[in-house]
Amino acid sequence: MTEITSPAAAAGSLIWHDSELLECTSVIPEGPNVATFCFRAPSGAMFDYLPGQFLTLELPVPGGPLYRTYTISSSPSRPLAISVTVKAQADSLGTRWMLDNLEPGMRIKAMGPAGVFSHKLAPCDKYLLISAGSGITPMMSMVTYMFDQGSEPDVVLINCAKRPSEIIFRDRLEHMASRVPGIDLKFVVGTNDRFKVWTGYQGRLNQVMLGLMAPDYLEREVFCCGPEEFMQAVRDALTALGFDMTRYHQESFHAPAATAAEVPVLDDVVPDETETAEIYFLHSDVRTRCTETDTVLNAARSAGLNIPSGCTFGVCGTCKIKKTAGEVHMVHSGGISEDDIEAGYILACCSHPMGKVEVEV
Incomplete structure (x- = not known):
């Protein structure tokens, strides 16, 4: 792998190592239970890391030190300081301590920087x-x-x-996007x-939105970070759209990978065009064979049967039917509720049969 050298290292400057403590210089509120903590090296050393890497902080919480990993939100193109942006959840211990106690x-x-989640x-x-x-x-x-x-x-x-008020870094991102046309910024709110x-x-972010926001997504290198269920939904959408998943990279909230060897192998369900499936249409008493890449x-x-449909993209919900047996791989775009899914309903236009399936048609 080609070694990447930061501007600070290239200039021969004194580089910070994790044997030196970090000094907090400012705390910037970013939103509800969200803040950016900025640090400097007391020695004046510069910070050398890749954009996207993380730090592990030793937090002196009551009862003993607690170690928590946070992605660096600053850029190595600005090497005089380093920042992490943290968001406290209901059960947070370390992050809650930082928000309540860590002051300039x-x-x-701190240990690191480390990690392989970087466009570099x-x-x-x-x-x-x-x-x-906070992804x-x-x-x-x-x-x-x-930008730099x-x-x-x-x-x-x-x-x-x-919601819009909870978009982290909105003003700073909009500022950069307003100065550099090559930064195309899109927000989605619940x-x-x-x-x-x-x-x-x-x-909910879906395939339709993805196609509108980045029509040339097939040509892009994709980086994804967020809650596990969010990243799963993104992977499902990209797979269904025919994206080359060797060009997909993700970082977990809970277990960021320090080295390439630690990056988990993604074992997602992907319909296989070489695998045979069978669908039994219960009310019509029709049984048909197909492949896993065919939709219901x-x-x-x-098979000569009619299921009412509209968009054929998992948006309108017209093709909702009841599944009474078997498993399907469904990647929808918001046309069905979680309650309906729990009750056994599927959208026929975006459901792929995995093995033997029975539906009420």
Whole structure:
């Protein structure tokens, strides 16, 4: 692997090592239970790391030190300081301690930087960065690095949040995007803030949105960070769209990989065109064979049966039917509720039979 050298290292400057404590210089509120902690090296050393890497902090919580890993949200193109942006969850211990106790002037021990989640380790002409919540932190580091390079990048950044007021780094990202046309910024929110207008994308990120926001997604190197279920949904959508998943990279909230050997192998369910499936249409008393890459809707049509349908993309919900037996791989775009899925319903247009399946048609 080609060694990447930061501007600080190239200049021969004194580089910070984790044997030196970090001194907190500022605490910046970013949103509800979210803050950025900025640090410097008391010796004046510069920071050498790759955009997207992480630090492990030793936090002096009551009862003994606690070790927590946080993605670096600053960029190595600005090597005089280093920052992490943290979000406290309901059960947070270390992050809660930081928000309540860590103040400018305090010094803590940090280990690293480490990690292989960086666009610098996957050189490409075009990038697609997809994140949710505080998963924006490594993306912020990468985009800032691209911005600081001075040349125009080709990057689409999609960030999902519960509501507009909870979009982390919104102002800073919009500032960079307003100065560099090659930074294409997209936000998706679950719901509006009260008494404020939101005219952007709303709902769950899906294949339709992805195609609208980044029409050339097949040509891009994809980086994804967020909750596990969010990243699973992104992988399912990309797989269903025919994306080359060797060009997909993800970082986990809970277990970021320090080396390439620690990157987990993704064992997702992917329909196989060489595998045979069988669908029994119960009310019609018709049984038909197909492949796993066929949809239930297409199999029904091939068997001469009619399932009402509209968009054929998992949005409208017209083709919702009851599955009474077997398993399907369904990647929808918001056209069915979780309650319906729990009750056994599927959307025929985006459900692929895995083995033997029975449906009420």
